[in-house]
Amino acid sequence: MKILVCISSVPDTTSKINFTADQSAFDKNGIQWVINPLDEFGLTKAIKLQESAGATVTVINVGDSTTEPVIRKSLAIGANDAIRINIEPKDSYSVAKEIANIAQSGGYDLIFCGKESIDYNGGAVPGMVAQLLNQPFINACVGLEVNGAEATAVREIEGGKETISVKLPAVIAGQKGLVDEKDLIIPNMRGIMSARSKPLTVREPVNNEVKVDAVSFDAVPARAAVKMVAPDNLDELVRLLHEEAKVI
Amino acid sequence: MAIYVYAENINGIYKKAAFEAVSYAKAIADKDGETVTAISINPTDSSDLLYKYGADKVLNIKDEGLKGFSAKAYAQAVNEVADGNIIVFPHTTDASSVAPMLAIMKSYSLITNALEAPESLSPFQVKRRAFSGKGIMHAKADAAGVIVTVSQNAFGIKENAVSGSEEVKNLSVANEDTKVISHEQSSGKLDLKEAEIVVSAGRGMKGPENWGMIEDLANLLGAATACSKPVSDIGWRPHSEHVGQTGKAISPNLYIAVGISGAIQHLAGVNSSKTIVVINSDPEAPFFKSADYGVVGDAFQIIPQLTEKIKALKG
Ligand SMILES: Cc1cc2nc3c(=O)[nH]c(=O)nc-3n(C[C@H](O)[C@H](O)[C@H](O)COP(=O)(O)OP(=O)(O)OC[C@H]3O[C@@H](n4cnc5c(N)ncnc54)[C@H](O)[C@@H]3O)c2cc1C
Numbered sequence: 404m405k406i407l408v409c410i411s412s413v414p415d416t417t418s419k420i421n422f423t424a425d426q427s428a429f430d431k432n433g434i435q436w437v438i439n440p441l442d443e444f445g446l447t448k449a450i451k452l453q454e455s456a457g458a459t460v461t462v463i464n465v466g467d468s469t470t471e472p473v474i475r476k477s478l479a480i481g482a483n484d485a486i487r488i489n490i491e492p493k494d495s496y497s498v499a500k501e502i503a504n505i506a507q508s509g510g511y512d513l514i515f516c517g518k519e520s521i522d523y524n525g526g527a528v529p530g531m532v533a534q535l536l537n538q539p540f541i542n543a544c545v546g547l548e549v550n551g552a553e554a555t556a557v558r559e560i561e562g563g564k565e566t567i568s569v570k571l572p573a574v575i576a577g578q579k580g581l582v583d584e585k586d587l588i589i590p591n592m593r594g595i596m597s598a599r600s601k602p603l604t605v606r607e608p609v610n611n612e613v614k615v616d617a618v619s620f621d622a623v624p625a626r627a628a629v630k631m632v633a634p635d636n637l638d639e640l641v642r643l644l645h646e647e648a649k650v651i
Numbered sequence: 652m653a654i655y656v657y658a659e660n661i662n663g664i665y666k667k668a669a670f671e672a673v674s675y676a677k678a679i680a681d682k683d684g685e686t687v688t689a690i691s692i693n694p695t696d697s698s699d700l701l702y703k704y705g706a707d708k709v710l711n712i713k714d715e716g717l718k719g720f721s722a723k724a725y726a727q728a729v730n731e732v733a734d735g736n737i738i739v740f741p742h743t744t745d746a747s748s749v750a751p752m753l754a755i756m757k758s759y760s761l762i763t764n765a766l767e768a769p770e771s772l773s774p775f776q777v778k779r780r781a782f783s784g785k786g787i788m789h790a791k792a793d794a795a796g797v798i799v800t801v802s803q804n805a806f807g808i809k810e811n812a813v814s815g816s817e818e819v820k821n822l823s824v825a826n827e828d829t830k831v832i833s834h835e836q837s838s839g840k841l842d843l844k845e846a847e848i849v850v851s852a853g854r855g856m857k858g859p860e861n862w863g864m865i866e867d868l869a870n871l872l873g874a875a876t877a878c879s880k881p882v883s884d885i886g887w888r889p890h891s892e893h894v895g896q897t898g899k900a901i902s903p904n905l906y907i908a909v910g911i912s913g914a915i916q917h918l919a920g921v922n923s924s925k926t927i928v929v930i931n932s933d934p935e936a937p938f939f940k941s942a943d944y945g946v947v948g949d950a951f952q953i954i955p956q957l958t959e960k961i962k963a964l965k966g
Contacts, residue, residue: 416896416916420785429782440897495751495761521783521896521919526742527761530722530751539828540722542748545890555832559891560744561661561844563836565720570828579897584884614760618776618789623922629929629939634948640928641960643944648926650848650905651872651961 441517479590499531545580663695668741677705702815719831726752760792783919846875855910913938
């Protein structure tokens with residue numbers, strides 16, 4: 404079995420988000436980069452299949468050379484090899500095109516993505532990749548069992564769960580639950596050392612079409628100062644919610 | 652050209668998000684002097700519900716093969732009947748699974764998580780959620796057609812009744828790749844993303860046995876319940892209630908946070924709530940900086956009292 408895991412390199416979750424002075428782009432100054440937390444679930448699931456079913460796991464990232472530390476971390480977690488498409492991503496479509504191009508000839512049985520990346524929150528790459536490859540797509544996946552050429556997937560739906568059988572190859576967009584949070588792999592020294600010698604292939608992009616432009620960015624407007632209410636004066640809180648905020 | 656909108660139903664029943672998407676499509680149509688055509692797959696609900704929010708026409712796709720959800724097959728079905736260059740979807744799990752596939756089929760631009768009515772229609776430009784609610788992006792579509800998904804509770808539902816008409820479309824889409832084996836919907840439970848009021852609690856509640864008071868308050872307010880990430884990690888509450896950067900992003904009218912510190916990752920999922928109330932025993936809890944109303948005190952005393960007082964208000 405061959406597995407492709409899509410990894411996005413995103414600002415560490417504690418990052419303060421700032422934009423450049425002309426508001427045209429995200430300000431990368433002082434940012435620490437991490438594997439998109441939602442992608443880690445797919446990566447860990449792939450490593451589990453590597454252990455239990457002898458799968459080979461390739462990670463792919465569409466990004467310039469600054470994403471290599473995050474790719475190396477994925478290798479340290481256990482991926483066999485990595486591919487980086489050497490272009491700074493501009494929109495979901497262009498990223499999906501590059502991934503689909505690699506997947507087209509790779510013969511992967513499973514492609515894992517995260518449900519969305521926590522930077523631009525597109526949530527679009529996984530479904531686009533699936534359609535470009537004409538493969539089935541399971542979004543918000545919280546459980547997966549592979550049995551031969553088929554898999555049984557559990558996906559979260561609003562107010563419930565759905566269990567689906569899906570023919571492979573397929574694209575799976577994972578989130579917490581695909582593996583347990585406690586099972587996420589933290590690379591050990593051996594993993595980190597061996598990651599240095601694992602193959603990381605750099606490929607040039609094949610597509611330069613984008614379909615959405617980021618025109619500009621705004622910071623989120625600050626909330627007015629908090630009104631504190633004394634704990635022995637909850638009547639006042641109820642009054643404020645009823646009369647001022649008009650929410651109860 | 653008509654503005655198309657995907658009116659999502661679950662087991663035949665329209666979702667609130669469908670009414671919001673129709674309201675959004677109607678706002679676009681009014682700007683452009685156009686009509687709204689809603690697309691629905693195997694609904695059992697009446698089309699009247701969609702006319703109420705501005706759908707001039709409802710295309711009811713009848714297809715036995717689409718009884719169970721399949722992103723790919725649903726995208727194919729919508730592709731067959733949607734004939735406009737603006738297609739609106741709600742940003743629900745199902746709709747936002749269909750939208751990217753449809754965008755590829757049609758070679759349209761896809762803009763997800765829209766927060767407001769578009770800033771311009773040609774080119775299509777709209778504000779969207781980015782950086783998990785820590786930023787706003789103005790996104791412009793480059794392709795001739797655009798698919799836009801509307802962030803839930805962002806635009807709101809706007810009644811705008813028209814006298815609509817219905818057309819049944821009989822399709823038979825091939826759906827060979829996936830098969831729904833079981834579908835579990837917890838009945839009677841309010842959907843977290845659709846809820847107008849959310850009562851949420853964190854590690855400050857000390858243990859799952861103390862959630863009764865959170866549920867009592869939620870029931871009284873007709874609210875959904877949510878929790879911080881560590882609470883669902885330890886298993887006090889189900890994963891589906893985890894809100895934040897790596898959980899669900901929500902924007903209710905009222906968010907009540909009890910015993911939650913207000914870490915940046917938690918805020919990322921809830922800071923677009925319209926009103927935020929924070930109850931925390933620690934006056935230094937960061938959440939107070941992002942709240943509208945705050946109470947410093949012990950949740951175990953405050954929540955039961957607050958519940959009584961709201962009960963009194965509601966009579
Ligand atoms: C990659 C990553 C992603 C993350 N994603 C998310 C996410 O999506 N959502 C999320 O929530 N977190 C997320 N986190 C975790 C986040 O950083 C915080 O750890 C978490 O939000 C803290 O949860 P908490 O406030 O319930 O617990 P704590 O930090 O333990 O805070 C509990 C609070 O309860 C208060 N308290 C205690 N007793 C009482 C009482 N009797 N009455 C009133 N108040 C009391 C305390 O003063 C404290 O402020 C993420 C972290 C990482 C690293």
